[in-house]
Every structure is written in structure tokens, then in C-alpha cells.
Amino acid sequence: MTDDAILVLGGTGKTGRPLVRTLREAGRLVRAASRNGETRFDWSDQSTWAPALDGAAAVYLMAPADPAVVPVFVQQATEAGVRRFVVLSGRGIEQVPATVFRGMAAAERAVRASGAEWSIIRPNNFNQNFDDDAVWRTQLRAGRLALPTGSVPDPFVDVHDIADVAAALLTTDGHHGEVYELSGPRPVTFEAAVATMARAAGRPIEFVELTPAEYRGELRAEGLPEEAVDELDALFEAMRAGHHTEPRDGVQRVLGREPLDFDVYAARAAAAGAWS
Ligand SMILES: NC(=O)c1ccc[n+]([C@@H]2O[C@H](COP(=O)([O-])OP(=O)(O)OC[C@H]3O[C@@H](n4cnc5c(N)ncnc54)[C@H](OP(=O)(O)O)[C@@H]3O)[C@@H](O)[C@H]2O)c1
Numbered sequence: 001m002t003d004d005a006i007l008v009l010g011g012t013g014k015t016g017r018p019l020v021r022t023l024r025e026a027g028r029l030v031r032a033a034s035r036n037g038e039t040r041f042d043w044s045d046q047s048t049w050a051p052a053l054d055g056a057a058a059v060y061l062m063a064p065a066d067p068a069v070v071p072v073f074v075q076q077a078t079e080a081g082v083r084r085f086v087v088l089s090g091r092g093i094e095q096v097p098a099t100v101f102r103g104m105a106a107a108e109r110a111v112r113a114s115g116a117e118w119s120i121i122r123p124n125n126f127n128q129n130f131d132d133d134a135v136w137r138t139q140l141r142a143g144r145l146a147l148p149t150g151s152v153p154d155p156f157v158d159v160h161d162i163a164d165v166a167a168a169l170l171t172t173d174g175h176h177g178e179v180y181e182l183s184g185p186r187p188v189t190f191e192a193a194v195a196t197m198a199r200a201a202g203r204p205i206e207f208v209e210l211t212p213a214e215y216r217g218e219l220r221a222e223g224l225p226e227e228a229v230d231e232l233d234a235l236f237e238a239m240r241a242g243h244h245t246e247p248r249d250g251v252q253r254v255l256g257r258e259p260l261d262f263d264v265y266a267a268r269a270a271a272a273g274a275w276s
Contacts, residue, residue, distance in 0.1 A: 004029070004055065004056065004057030004058070005029045005030065005031055005055045005056045005057065006023055006028055006029065006030050006031070006056065006057070006058045006059070006060070006170055006171075007031045007033055007039075007041075007052055007053060007056040007058070007059045007060070007077075007082075008020050008023070008030055008031065008032050008033060008060045009033055009034070009041060009059065009060055009061055009062045010033075010034055010060075010062030010088070011030075011031070011032030011033045011034050011037040011038070011039070012032065012034045012036055012037045013034070013062065014126055014128045014129075014132050014133075014159045015062070015088060015126075015159050015162045015163055015166065016032065016034070016060070016062065017032075018159055018160050018162075018163035019060060019162075019163040019166050019167060020032045021163075022163050022164060022167045023167050023170070023171070026167065026171065028171065031052060031056065033052045039051075039052050040052070043064035043066065043069055043073075044064075044066075044069075046069075046072075049073060049076055049077075050076070050080065053076065053077055053080040053081075053082065054080065055081075056077070056080070056081070056082055057081060057082060057083050057084065058082065058083065058084040058085070058086070058170045058171075059077055059082050059084070059085050059086070060086050060088065060166055060170060061074075061085050061086065061087045061088065061107050061111065062088045063087070063088070063089075063103035063104045063106065063107035064103045065102070065103045065227070066102075066103060067102040067103050067105065067106035068106075070103060070106040070107050070110045071106065071109075071110040071113075073110075074107075074110040074111060074114050075110075075114070077116075078114050078115060078116050082116060083116050083117060084116060084117040084118070084170065085111040085114065085116055085117070085118045085119075086118070086119050086120075086121065086166050086169045086170050087104075087107045087108055087111055087118065087119070087120045087121070088104075088107075088121055088123075088162075088166070089104045089105075089107065089108055089120050089121065089122045090104055090122055090123060091122050091123060091124045091181055091182075091183070091243070091244035091248075092122075092235075092238040092239070092243040092244045093105060093108070093122060095238050095241070095243040096234045096235070096237075096238050097234060099230070100230055100231045100234040100235075101231065101234070108120055117175075117176040118176065118177070119169045119175040119176065119177070119178045119179070119180065120178070120179045120180070121162065121165060121166060121169070121179075121180050121182055121250065122179065122180070122181045122182065122250075123157045123162050123181075123182040123183070124154055124155050124156055124157045124182065124183040124184065124244055124248075125154050125156050125157070125239075126156065126157060126158070126159050126162070127156045127157065127158045127159070127184070127260075127262060127265040127266075127269075128158070128159045129156075130193070130197060130269070130274070131269045131272075131274035131275070132159075135222070137274065137275070140194070140197060140205055140274075140275050141275055141276075143203070143204060143205050143206060144205070144206045144207075144208060145190070145194055145205065145206075145207055145208070146207075146208035146209075146210050146214075146215075146218065147190055147207075147208075147209070147210060147215065147236065148209070148210045148211060148212045148214070148215040148236045148240070149189065149190045149191075149209065149236065149239060149240065150209075150236075150239075150240035151189055151191065151209065152189070152239055152240050152242055152245060153187030153188050153189040153192075153245055154187060154188065154189075154190070154239060154244065154245065155183035155184045155185070155186055155187045155188070155244075155245070155246070155247040155248075156183075156184050156188060156193065156262055156265075157182050157183050157184045157251070157259060158184065158259065158260040158265050160260065161182065161184075161251045161255075161259045161260055162182055164251075164255055165180065165182060165250065165251060165254045165255060168254050168255060169254065175254075180248075180250035180253065180254060181248035181250050182248065182250040182251055182259075183244075183246075183247045183248045183250070183251075183259070184247065184259050184260065184261065184262060185247060185258055185259050185260075185261055186247060186261070186262075187245055187246070187247065188262050190207055191207040191209075193207075193262060193266075194206070194207035195207070196262060196263060196266045197266050197269075197270065197275060199266075200266040200267050200269070200270035200271075200275075201270045201274070201275040201276060202270075203275070203276075205275070212233060212236065212237070215232075215233065215236065216229055216233055219232060219233075
């Protein structure tokens with residue numbers, strides 16, 4: 001599979017960028033694809049799919065919100081010669097209502113039925129939501145992050161660990177049919193995470209606990225569509241229920257090393273000016 005191209009969907013995103021870098025450093029031929037990526041790929045414009053798939057043997061499948069297009073894409077991909085899929089899913093996917101995260105669930109189903117090799121990664125919340133996500137970064141820079149966490153901790157995982165795992169699954173054998181849950185090494189409450197980031201940035205940042213109703217109100221006031229409000233609400237509900245509180249050893253099993261600790265992430269992000 002060495003000389004074949006690897007198609008990375010979401011190639012400009014939080015996991016896609018480090019994945020593209022890691023694969024290229026390993027000498028792989030990579031297509032970094034998205035609407036604004038090096039390779040143009042738009043889930044809602046099927047004419048962009050065939051050129052992106054041409055010559056690709058493996059696909060990093062970051063699903064769209066619309067579940068209907070996913071099986072169509074997976075079938076087209078296998079017909080075009082794709083022999084391996086790695087799906088980016090999420091921790092708690094089996095506990096959330098079937099009405100949310102439908103794209104990721106459809107991607108899991110489609111690759112299982114594809115006849116090709118597949119593996120699935122289900123990460124916890126990413127560290128990089130705090131600096132790469134416009135909403136949280138803006139709030140942190142303004143000195144206040146407000147969320148409905150119920151003080152339940154999350155073993156946040158770093159996108160560099162996710163990218164290293166995805167690169168291994170895309171380029172080495174022995175992972176067909178595996179589902180890897182990926183987390184950081186220890187659960188951290190959002191309150192503790194914000195305190196760590198404030199210390200690292202050298203400035204005061206407050207964490208405010210919201211009720212779910214207050215949170216929905218804040219999201220609507222920011223202009224989020226109702227579907228996005230439902231998804232974020234479901235995500236925090238799953239978190240408050242403790243569905244993804246315990247660390248998992250997917251990073252260790254695939255890479256044979258420990259995942260990055262939140263303190264290290266916060267120090268690096270602060271040094272790069274994330275919250276200045
Ligand atoms: N963030 C988390 O903590 C977390 C945790 C677990 C699972 N996940 C899952 O990971 C996935 C990525 O989420 P994220 O928030 O981290 O986003 P992200 O990867 O940082 O950004 C989204 C990516 O998708 C591309 N994209 C958007 N619309 C597209 C379209 N119509 N066609 C093709 N590409 C499109 C964007 O590039 P362009 O704008 O250039 O198109 C970008 O590369 C989601 O499925 C999410 O549910 C996230």
C-alpha cells in the first residue's frame with residue numbers, strides 16, 4: 001500500500017492537519033481533502049468525490065452531518081479501489097440518542113458493510129477544542145468559559161495522539177475490525193482544565209457551570225442552528241451521565257506509548273499564544 005495515495009477527509013481540520021503531516025513525514029502520498037483543502041472535496045457536491053478518490057487505496061473518513069451520503073460515498077470509494085477505511089467517530093456514540101451524531105453512526109455502519117478493511121476510532125473530547133475551536137477559544141480569551149458539565153471530568157485526548165493512531169491504522173496491518181476508544185491519561189474537570197490553562201497563560205480565566213437550559217439558551221443566542229444545539233446538548237448530557245469519564249487505552253494499544261497529559265498540552269498551547 002506504500003505507493004498508493006491516502007485520502008484524508010477533513011484534511012484542514014483538527015485531526016486532519018496533524019494526520020497529513022505525520023503521513024507525509026513517513027513518506028506517504030497524501031491527499032488533504034476538504035472544501036478549502038489542497039484537494040477539493042465537498043460532501044454536498046458529488047462531482048468532487050471521484051477526482052479525490054482516484055488512485056486512493058485508503059481513506060480517513062471524517063463523516064459529514066448528513067448520514068444519507070455516507071454509504072453512497074463508501075460504495076463509490078470501494079468501487080474506485082479503496083481497500084481500507086479508518087473512521088473518526090466519538091466516545092459515547094452508542095449512548096447518545098439515535099437522532100444525533102447520525103453522520104458518524106452512518107460511517108461506522110457503512111464501513112462495516114463495505115467488504116473493505118476497516119477500523120474505527122472513538123476519541124474523547126479533544127484538547128484542541130480549547131484553542132482550535134473558535135467558540136471556546138474566544139470565550140477563554142475573554143476570560144470566561146461557561147458549559148453544562150455537572151462537574152463530571154473528561155479524559156481529554158490530544159489530536160496529535162489521534163493523528164498518530166490514525167496514521168498507524170491507515171498504514172499498518174492487523175487492525176481490521178477493531179474499535180479503539182482513545183482518551184488522555186486521566187480525567188480532568190472543565191473547571192480544573194480552565195484553571196490549568198489560566199495558569200499556563202498567566203491570566204485569570206473563570207469557569208462557569210451552566211444548567212442545560214442555560215447552555216441551550218446561550219447556543220441559540222450565538223445563532224447556532226437547532227441541530228447543532230441538540231448535538232452539543234446530547235454531548236454534554238452523555239458526559240454528565242459519565243459515559244466517557246473513564247480513560248481508555250486505545251493510544252497505548254496502538255502506539256505502545258502513553259498519551260499526552262493535559263498539563264503538557266496547556267503549556268504548549270499557552271506558549272504558542274492560544275489564550276493571549
Ligand atoms: N472535537 C471533538 O472534541 C470531537 C470528539 C470526538 C469526535 N469528534 C468528531 O470529529 C469530527 C471533526 O470535528 P471537529 O470539530 O474536530 O472539526 P474539524 O475536523 O476541526 O473541522 C471540520 C473539517 O471538515 C471539513 N468540512 C466541513 N464541511 C465539509 C463538507 N461539506 N465537505 C467536506 N469537508 C468539510 C472542514 O474543512 P473545510 O472547511 O475546508 O471544508 C474541516 O477540515 C466530527 O465528526 C466530530 O463529531 C470531535
